[in-house]
Amino acid sequence: MIGINNSRLKYSFLVCTLFLFFYIPMEVSAQVKLENVSIGSSLWLRSYNTPDERSALVNPPTEEGSLNPTHITSLAAELALSEKFSLLSRVGYGTGKYETAFVVGDLIRKETISQRIIPTSIGINYNIFFSDSLDSEDESSKKISLFVGAGLNRYFIQHSISREVNFGPGGFNDISFVGNNYGAYLHVGVRKPLSDRFDLMADLRYNTGFYHHKVYPDELNGGSIRKKISAKGAEFGIRLVYKFNHNQ
16 A cells, blocks of 8 residues: 655644744734635646656666656635735645556467546745835735745545456456545645635746655565655646635
């Protein structure tokens, strides 16, 4: 099954906690409010530095994994902590498919992994606003905002593995493996108002992390080994943002 490796979780949580308590002034607690919610679509370009998901199959490729874009649909919510800092949380959903084929004479064995992945994240953004008037406090006068941020990812993963053999025994359908692991991300983007209530956002994330998958090679007679599969890669996306107007 897919294994869990969370050795960096406590360290990452401690860093975020220290940031919240010592960098952001305590008086901002009175300003905390739900700023917006959004729906988005993105393309995650996983830049493998290890074998990809096919390493969990009986006849995996030995080279590094090939670029395998994953389409992610996501929902997000942003909580304003102060005028420039905000807390962003997001949950997404994506699918992927990985295949190998093994041919010896007339024997053809095809194996397939169907992947479902739910990436979740939480992090801090620093926002920079640009407006027509530097002294204006009217939200509608702010034309464009830029942001940079960082945070933690958690990947929830399900693999369904099947095998087809053209003749003889050895085939099976949809054996499932599930698991999760942690990572981190860096985040930059730009927002442009469409109206008083809606913004259009374009953003770029760089995701890090990995997970382990147990593999049961024939030569181990039921024993398993752990394969490390990278989750690194850039993610490009657009979002439609609904803003809550707290001044009305």
